[in-house]
Amino acid sequence: MPRRLVRLALIGCLAGAFSGLFGVGGGSVIVPLLVLWLGFGEREATGTSLSAIVLIASLAVIVQGLHGHVHVLKGAIVGAPALLGVVAGAALQQRIPEWLVAAIFVPLLLVSAAVLVF
Amino acid sequence: MDAGSVAIAAAIGFLGGVSGGLLGVGGGILFVPALVFFLGLSQVAGESTSLLAIVPVAVLGAWRQRRYGNVRLVAGLWIGALSIPGVLVGTALANALSQRALAVAFAGLQVFLAVGLARRAVRGRREATRS
Numbered sequence: 001m002p003r004r005l006v007r008l009a010l011i012g013c014l015a016g017a018f019s020g021l022f023g024v025g026g027g028s029v030i031v032p033l034l035v036l037w038l039g040f041g042e043r044e045a046t047g048t049s050l051s052a053i054v055l056i057a058s059l060a061v062i063v064q065g066l067h068g069h070v071h072v073l074k075g076a077i078v079g080a081p082a083l084l085g086v087v088a089g090a091a092l093q094q095r096i097p098e099w100l101v102a103a104i105f106v107p108l109l110l111v112s113a114a115v116l117v118f
Numbered sequence: 119m120d121a122g123s124v125a126i127a128a129a130i131g132f133l134g135g136v137s138g139g140l141l142g143v144g145g146g147i148l149f150v151p152a153l154v155f156f157l158g159l160s161q162v163a164g165e166s167t168s169l170l171a172i173v174p175v176a177v178l179g180a181w182r183q184r185r186y187g188n189v190r191l192v193a194g195l196w197i198g199a200l201s202i203p204g205v206l207v208g209t210a211l212a213n214a215l216s217q218r219a220l221a222v223a224f225a226g227l228q229v230f231l232a233v234g235l236a237r238r239a240v241r242g243r244r245e246a247t248r249s
Binding site: 021026032043053054057058059064065070078081083084087091092094098100101102104111113115117 | 124127128129130131132133134135136137138139140141142143144145147149152153157159162163165166167168169170171172173174175176177178179180182183184186188189190191193194195196197198199200201202203204205206207208209211212217220221222224225226227228229231232234235236238239240241242243246
């Protein structure tokens with residue numbers, strides 16, 4: 001198997017383990033690993049990460065839904081405004097340099113790590 | 119669930135969406151606290167419901183990013199497909215190791231990645247100001 005594919009497989013496994021264990025965080029490891037390990041540009045890494053998250057979150061929500069933990073109305077209260085947000089965020093990202101995308105990602109990772117530990 | 123809490127949860131949801139479009143994450147890091155602290159869900163229900171909210175956000179975000187030419191779909195599908203064994207591995211690890219050890223290990227990975235991205239950002243900025 002080509003090395004690229006092995007790396008993609010490892011990123012997928014890590015993201016799956018992460019979201020399976022802690023309920024969040026697929027994207028927070030996918031984006032930096034695509035950038036640092038596979039040489040993706042920051043914009044490419046974030047777009048590709050979202051396409052992977054579609055699959056990861058869909059599978060997870062099906063499994064969780066079977067256990068009856070999913071609240072549709074409350075999900076819509078945060079999810080509906082998030083639809084506007086994601087369009088705005090993607091548009092904003094096209095107008096800033098890629099190094100700034102990487103820079104903004106740093107505090108996100110540190111906060112996420114702190115939330116895990118404390 | 120009063121109107122004020124709903125408004126705050128909706129505002130946090132909007133910010134979660136912005137982080138999705140800007141940074142390519144699902145937004146769960148903001149959705150979960152909004153659901154737990156302002157909409158009264160338990161941690162478990164908050165995480166599950168957050169995943170439900172993430173699906174349409176990721177679909178719309180991936181579609182917008184594809185229009186901008188930023189999605190390498192084959193790579194994305196590989197990562198998504200291989201997350202399935204990852205979930206199984208994660209569940210097995212959770213049974214074998216303490217949750218605490220796993221949390222520390224993943225947090226360590228995130229700090230390591232943060233250092234890598236920070237160095238890249240500094241280098242990128244230096245190159246941008248030089249040219």
